Structure formats: structure tokens, C-alpha cells
Amino acid sequence: MGRSPCCAKEGMNRGAWTAHEDKVLTEYIKLHGEGRWRNLPKKAGLNRCGKSCRLRWLNYLRPDIKRGNISPDEEELIIRLHKLLGNRWSLIAGRLPGRTDNEIKNYWNTNLGKKVHDHQQGSASDLKHHKNGEPNSKKAKMMDMAAPASHVVRTKAAKCTKVFIDPHPHKVPLGHDHQHCTEERNAGGLMFGDKPAAMDDDHINSTQSFSSFSNINADQENVTSDFLADFAMDEISLANLLNSDFPEINHDELNHNGSDNGMSHCVDETARFFSEGMLQHWKNGGSDDGDDRVQVQPNLVLNFHSYTSFLGSDHQGEECLGVGESR
DNA sequence: AACCTGACCAACCGCACATAG
DNA sequence: CCTATGTGCGGTTGGTCAGGT
The missing domain is CATH 1.10.10.60 (Homeodomain-like)
Structure with missing residues (x-):
């Protein structure tokens, strides 16, 4: 379907941003907030494409940006x-x-x-x-471990901000319409931390469901045990992630695939991947502030493995979740 | 000093997705 | 359901600079 370009390219400033443009954009966003990028340049008095403004803000002007010196x-x-x-x-x-x-x-x-x-x-x-x-x-x-990913979890890209786990899970039949199963979930994006992890009831929301996935997964040749959570980084330190051992997991999975469905080593892997503190945090309900909306079941944590294994298979995963290419 | 080459990175581009009307 | 719009993503381009000849 045709669509109008995000802006008229003629007469627009292009190339490097000047300090003045940066200042104008920053001040406008401070006053009015982000969003409405298409109209922003006009309102802010910038002779720039909205997309260009968005990019400039996101990549350089945002106050929380850390630049250079990658440790x-x-x-x-x-x-x-x-x-x-x-x-x-x-x-x-x-x-x-x-x-x-x-x-x-x-x-x-x-x-x-x-x-x-x-x-x-x-x-x-x-x-x-x-x-x-x-x-x-x-x-x-x-x-x-950085070699071409034979176990890349291919996801639809999106930033995960919130995912909810239904505190009252019920079984979801396979083939259930997961059309709106979000990209976040597809990405394994599960938010833990001060915003308790949760899933809505239409989706993968119970230990049983995860188990179902692992059953499906039984026929897969390549079982991916990688799990990716959209961690609240201020709570779960970089060190926690680094202490986890992705390559070992990968090696294990290769070693185990022939002998079982990947579940027997699930416990060990989960324990290795996540720090004890993280697991305990989730088991306690993912919140230290008394918010008890969610109690992450221990089994659920363990079964994340199954889930991500499932997601590791693009084809089957998308078919079952109904999130395959739809156009 | 002039030129060439490669590295770096800011910015652009096209497309995909979500959603409202 | 269809279309338009807003937004986000990943690939690519092109300007700048440093180092080598």
C-alpha cells in the first residue's frame, strides 16, 4: 500500500546536525515530550525530517545516552x-x-x-x-560463542516494556489464536524486577503451556536452551548476565539433544543462567515492595527453558503462535 | 605537501509492524 | 476489512579523519 513519505525531502536540511538544531530539538522535547515526530519539526521550527529528529534524539540527545568507551x-x-x-x-x-x-x-x-x-x-x-x-x-x-548463530533466537524486534503473567493461569490449547501474541513475547522478552512479570491469559501463561511447548519441541533437531529476558538492568546487573555462561549452555544442549528432550538439564541450566538471587527474587513474586500481584511459579522459571527452546524454532514457533508472516 | 586508503560513525533509506478511524 | 499514520528496525551510505606512501 502506498503511503506518503514521512516528509517532503525537498528543502530539508540533511547531513550533520548543528549545535543550534540540537538545542532546538532538545528544548522542544523537554517541553512537549517525545512522539509525534512527523509534526515535530514544523512545530519546533526545524527544517528537518521527523524521522531525522527522532533518530537524532534517540541516538544522541537523550539525557541517558552513554557514548563511546564501550567497556x-x-x-x-x-x-x-x-x-x-x-x-x-x-x-x-x-x-x-x-x-x-x-x-x-x-x-x-x-x-x-x-x-x-x-x-x-x-x-x-x-x-x-x-x-x-x-x-x-x-x-x-x-x-x-560469537560464531554465526546456529542457535540464534530469531525474534521480531521490539522493545519489551511490560509482559504480564496471569496469576490465575489456565491451559491454552495448541492452535489457539495467538495472533496478537506480541513481539516482545516472541523475543522472550519477559520483564522481571520491580514491575512484576506477568502474562496475559491469552498467551503462554502456565506451566502446562510451557510443558506443551517442550512436547512440541521434542521433535526438533536443534533445541535452543538460550533464554532471553528483558531484564530491568538497574536491578539485574551486567555482572549477573556475564556470570551466566551461554556457551556452556550451548555445549550442553548439543550434548544432551540426542538423549532427551532437553528437560533433564533444564534445572541446571536455569540455575546457571540466572543467578540464585534472581531466581529467588522471581520465586518470591518478583517484587520486594510487597506487590504480590504475581507469584512466579518455580516451575514456570524452569519451564522458560522449554519456551525458549520452542521459540528457537522459527518455523514451528511461529506456526503455533500464529505470529508468522501475515502479509 | 599531496594523495591514497581504510576505519569509523552519524545519518539516511526502505520496509515492517501496530493501531486508529 | 481496508487504509492512513506513526513509529521502530536493520542495512547502507557518505563524510571525516588518521595513518601510510
Whole structure:
């Protein structure tokens, strides 16, 4: 369907933003808030495309933006998340407070992508010298996990802000209409922290449902045990994420796939992936402030594995959730 | 000093998705 | 259901700069 361009390109300023434009935009947004980007330039008196204003604000002018000096920890996390998510820069950025998708994308393209590529070539030859295929160093192991993702959880990109878990779950029959099952959920985006995790009742909302997924998953050749939660980063530190061991999980899953449905090691993996504190936090209801709207069932936590395994299969996952391409 | 090359990164572009009317 | 609109995403482009010749 045709649509009008977001702005008339003729006569618009393009290219680098001037300090004056930045100031005008910043002050306008301070006064009126974000949104309505199409009309914003006109109202603010900027000779810019609305999209351009939005981009400038999101990537550079926002007060919480952290620019440059990507730390080794952040770098490692980016590699881990890229391994998990692929080029889902916005999702990756969502897990690095203050970082933007554009910055991470650029950083990847200019630094990490090259590193990883180099490493792949290196590790390919390394493997010849290590019959077991075990990387011979921590660094090598770290880089290895960033190899092209055979286990990338392919999601529809969206920022997860809220997901609700129904405190009164009921079974959802397979094939149920999940058309509006959001991208967030598809991305495994489950918010924990001060906003208690919850799911609405139309969706994956019970231990039984998760179990169903794992049953479906039984036939899959590749079981993905990666789980991605949209953590409230101020509560769950980067260190928690870094302490989790994605590559080990991946290795385990490869080792276990032939023998079971991936459930037998679910408990261990969950425990390794999430810190004890995080698990305890969720089991306690995901809230320390007495908000008891949600009690995350321990089984539910464990069964996240099944869920994400399920999501790991694009095809089946989308079919069952009814979130496949619809156009 | 002039030129070339590659790296970096801000900005642009086209498309997809959600939603309101 | 269809269309228009607003917004967000990922890929790509092009300007700038540093280093090498």
C-alpha cells in the first residue's frame, strides 16, 4: 500500500546536525515530550525530517545516552547477545543501558564483527589441533560463542516494556489464536524486577503451556536452551548476565539433544543462567515492595527453558503462535 | 605537501509492524 | 476489512579523519 513519505525531502536540511538544531530539538522535547515526530519539526521550527529528529534524539540527545568507551564487559555482553539474537541491534541495545542500537551496530561492524571473523578463521584451524574441538583458551571460548548463530533466537524486534503473567493461569490449547501474541513475547522478552512479570491469559501463561511447548519441541533437531529476558538492568546487573555462561549452555544442549528432550538439564541450566538471587527474587513474586500481584511459579522459571527452546524454532514457533508472516 | 586508503560513525533509506478511524 | 499514520528496525551510505606512501 502506498503511503506518503514521512516528509517532503525537498528543502530539508540533511547531513550533520548543528549545535543550534540540537538545542532546538532538545528544548522542544523537554517541553512537549517525545512522539509525534512527523509534526515535530514544523512545530519546533526545524527544517528537518521527523524521522531525522527522532533518530537524532534517540541516538544522541537523550539525557541517558552513554557514548563511546564501550567497556570489555559490555563488549563481551554484545558478543554473547549477538550470538543469541543475531543482528537484532535494538534488542541487544535494550540490554545495555545507555547504549543505542546504532552505536552497537556500528561497534559491531567496525570492531567485533572483524574480531569474530578473524577468530572464526583462527578457531577453524585450531580445531584441527584440538580433536575434541575444545577451544584452548578462555578468550578463544568467548569468541567461539560469537560464531554465526546456529542457535540464534530469531525474534521480531521490539522493545519489551511490560509482559504480564496471569496469576490465575489456565491451559491454552495448541492452535489457539495467538495472533496478537506480541513481539516482545516472541523475543522472550519477559520483564522481571520491580514491575512484576506477568502474562496475559491469552498467551503462554502456565506451566502446562510451557510443558506443551517442550512436547512440541521434542521433535526438533536443534533445541535452543538460550533464554532471553528483558531484564530491568538497574536491578539485574551486567555482572549477573556475564556470570551466566551461554556457551556452556550451548555445549550442553548439543550434548544432551540426542538423549532427551532437553528437560533433564533444564534445572541446571536455569540455575546457571540466572543467578540464585534472581531466581529467588522471581520465586518470591518478583517484587520486594510487597506487590504480590504475581507469584512466579518455580516451575514456570524452569519451564522458560522449554519456551525458549520452542521459540528457537522459527518455523514451528511461529506456526503455533500464529505470529508468522501475515502479509 | 599531496594523495591514497581504510576505519569509523552519524545519518539516511526502505520496509515492517501496530493501531486508529 | 481496508487504509492512513506513526513509529521502530536493520542495512547502507557518505563524510571525516588518521595513518601510510
